[in-house]
Amino acid sequence: MAVSISAVVLLGIIVFALIRGGTVRLGSALICAAFGFFLASTGAAPLITETIGTVTGWISSL
Numbered sequence: 001m002a003v004s005i006s007a008v009v010l011l012g013i014i015v016f017a018l019i020r021g022g023t024v025r026l027g028s029a030l031i032c033a034a035f036g037f038f039l040a041s042t043g044a045a046p047l048i049t050e051t052i053g054t055v056t057g058w059i060s061s062l
Helices: 002-021 026-039 045-060
Strands: none
Touching: 002 026
16 A cells, blocks of 8 residues: 555656646646546556556565
């Protein structure tokens, strides 16, 4: 759970910075957020969660 909260905060900061910098418009960011929200309710969610857990575990072991 701590990894999920950290990832949400990190990704939120990145999205905020991209919107502020003009790289991503607000509409595009909202569409991406909606896509992530709906993706979380599909069968791909466990695979994505496991992959992120594996990558963060690998990074923390360095």
